[in-house]
């Protein structure tokens with residue numbers, strides 16, 4: 001019996017398959033399409049997703065196809081520039097917004113998965129499933145059956161698995177429809193997306209690498225899908241940007257944006273992830289990024305469950321931890337669409353005036369231009385101990401330098417499992433002594449201690465490093481080190497003093513089968 005079957009070789013399913021295989025789990029991916037090609041859809045890749053790809057060693061393969069560190073220009077009535085957002089670098093080790101092409105990502109993920117021994121079955125159209133106490137039987141067209149311990153439905157917005165389980169969606173499908181036109185040999189070469197917030201016909205232009213460019217135009221009332229996709233119609237739409245040449249079209253399509261979240265993300269041994277669990281308008285560029293977050297959250301929990309290292313509550317924590325942020329992203333995407341892509345002239349006028357006023361207040365201006373209105377995912381109420389920063393946040397991903405002067409990404413020193421990062425105000429040889437004797441010791445095999453950059457090393461183990469900048473990590477001002485227990489998905493599970501390790505272990509026994517007795 002396979003440990004996990006993933007339905008759908010889209011970005012979510014393939015990321016999950018890579019992460020599971022990296023953690024030693026046997027995975028089969030069932031994909032109904034005959035080959036590994038995805039349509040050009042998502043164009044914005046977040047730093048968090050790049051961090052996940054980095055942990056899988058896949059960034060170098062994708063890097064040449066990325067427009068790194070991009071900005072966005074917004075134009076209001078009369079083509080006047082309303083704002084430029086430039087999120088720049090955050091705390092996760094990569095630029096916060098990057099432009100890319102979904103088929104490039106899928107290709108990199110397929111190669112990564114195959115290299116890790118994942119079995120990918122193309123032409124395997126899942127039509128049904130049965131569950132029993134020990135596992136799941138998946139049925140594909142033609143009558144084949146696949147048996148596994150856990151099934152993850154990453155089969156997109158029209159998920160067959162979700163449908164067979166009878167799980168409904170809550171929310172709504174947006175009335176507006178959009179033309180998506182992907183072109184090649186395009187003259188746009190600015191490292192920025194362009195949002196034309198003209199109520200007459202909102203439009204978006206997103207340049208890509210090697211002359212690729214995405215154009216999106218809102219359909220107006222009375223226009224129909226066939227008409228707007230004709231050469232004649234597209235020639236007119238594109239005229240203000242470039243000449244239309246049918247030979248330069250990669251894809252033309254009409255899509256309707258949805259705001260939908262599945263009512264339940266787990267039914268016994270079956271989980272929903274990615275668009276199968278949530279769908280959002282593309283204005284915030286978060287659909288695919290949310291799917292990668294799901295994969296990241298679920299992978300280590302399934303790996304723990306298949307390896308006998310999880311209590312039942314750990315798998316339940318997937319929905320509990322991921323749902324709130326996904327719902328926030330659905331709301332944010334819809335709100336951005338309403339503000340930026342309104343077709344009401346009156347609202348557009350009010351918006352343009354408001355933007356003009358906001359620009360006069362520097363803190364608000366930098367809040368908007370730095371895109372700090374994007375809520376960072378935060379785990380609360382799941383597999384974490386305590387509340388309040390930094391617990392439940394993602395561990396920042398700074399670069400650090402070892403005593404020999406060699407630079408590293410902190411992520412690379414932590415490995416792929418649980419880890420403890422000690423933030424030491426000054427060198428303390430006993431930092432890990434109490435931890436080593438506690439019930440937490442077997443869980444977190446990987447240990448790294450980080451010192452502020454102004455300290456002189458007393459010894460040189462590879463696991464003692466210096467922060468290149470102190471600002472990213474919550475160093476205690478003085479006294480005892482602060483230990484951060486970091487989950488495999490790089491969320492901070494607990495922040496505690498060395499003597500409290502057994503207390504933390506005790507609080508985790510609900511999720512993990514660890515003894516609450518230390519040595």
Ligand SMILES: Cc1cc2nc3c(=O)[nH]c(=O)nc-3n(C[C@H](O)[C@H](O)[C@H](O)COP(=O)(O)OP(=O)(O)OC[C@H]3O[C@@H](n4cnc5c(N)ncnc54)[C@H](O)[C@@H]3O)c2cc1C
Pocket residue numbers: 007008009010011012013030031032033041042043044045102124125126127154155156157158159160161180255273274275276282284285286287288289290291
């Ligand atoms: C115009 C547009 C722009 C977008 N821009 C962005 C953006 O900038 N950033 C962003 O983050 N997101 C964006 N998105 C959203 C993003 O494309 C999706 O969220 C993402 O593709 C979801 O990935 P997924 O793997 O969950 O699902 P999908 O990509 O839909 O993949 C599902 C896979 O499952 C397979 N499948 C389906 N049913 C079955 C079955 N019964 N049996 C076997 N296989 C099956 C399908 O063939 C497919 O390969 C955009 C979407 C659109 C339409």
